[in-house]
Amino acid sequence: MIALIQRVSSAQVVVDGDSVGAIDQGILLLLGVQKDDDSDKAKKLLDKVLSYRIFSDDEGRMNRSLRDIDGELLVVSQFTLAADTRKGTRPGFSKSAAPALAEALYDEFVATASEQVRTASGRFGADMKVSLTNDGPVTFWLEV
Numbered sequence: 171m172i173a174l175i176q177r178v179s180s181a182q183v184v185v186d187g188d189s190v191g192a193i194d195q196g197i198l199l200l201l202g203v204q205k206d207d208d209s210d211k212a213k214k215l216l217d218k219v220l221s222y223r224i225f226s227d228d229e230g231r232m233n234r235s236l237r238d239i240d241g242e243l244l245v246v247s248q249f250t251l252a253a254d255t256r257k258g259t260r261p262g263f264s265k266s267a268a269p270a271l272a273e274a275l276y277d278e279f280v281a282t283a284s285e286q287v288r289t290a291s292g293r294f295g296a297d298m299k300v301s302l303t304n305d306g307p308v309t310f311w312l313e314v
Contacts, residue, residue, distance in 0.1 A: 171211045171275070172202035172251045177224050177308035181244045183292040184299040191290035196241035197224075198302050201279060202251025203272040204265050212279045214314045219243070220286060224308055232308075236287060243283055246292035246300055247276050269295065 175197050182192040199219060220236050220243075227233040236243060249272065253261035267275070273294045283289040292298045 171204060171207045171215045171314055173215055173219055173312040174200040174202075174248070174251060175219060175222070175224070175310050175312060176302060177305045178244075179303045179305045181300070181302035183244065183246055183290075184301075185293050185296045190293050190296075190298075191244055191246075193242035193244045193288070193290050195239065195305075196243055196288075197236050198244045198246070198300070200246050200248035200251060201276060202248050203267040203275050204252045205267050205271075207267060207271070207275055209275070209278060211314050212275050213282065215312065216279060216283055216286075218312055218314065220283075222310070222312070224310065240287075242288040242290065244290045244292075245276075245280050245283060246298060247272070247294045 178196060178198045180194050181198040183190050223235050224232050225234040225239045249266050252266040253263055254265055255261050276294050280289060280291045
């Protein structure tokens with residue numbers, strides 16, 4: 171399971187002209203699900219995301235987590251994160267989870283996150299327009 175996280179001052183997901191998810195200060199998380207992912211990996215990744223210290227403390231150091239700042243989380247499905255780009259000029263998706271597994275783990279991830287922090291989400295499988303104001307910019311790739 172892969173998460174590309176970005177520290178944002180705001181972010182929004184639009185589908186067919188309608189806003190389906192928006193946050194203020196927090197993390198925009200692009201979530202890629204791979205074939206061998208399961209609930210345990212989803213829980214480990216979520217805990218890592220919520221505990222990852224990417225927000226500034228009083229001295230300007232990245233020393234505070236999303237939980238510490240009472241921030242918000244916007245989760246967007248992003249199957250292209252699992253792409254194999256090592257050869258050629260066209261990505262391969264043999265490592266990506268099948269849509270049914272990916273959607274189930276995505277939904278579980280969002281539901282579990284919602285129990286812990288204010289969470290918004292995109293729409294699985296939809297053509298989404300994602301806008302954000304990256305604060306920093308600060309972007310990290312997390313994998314479990």
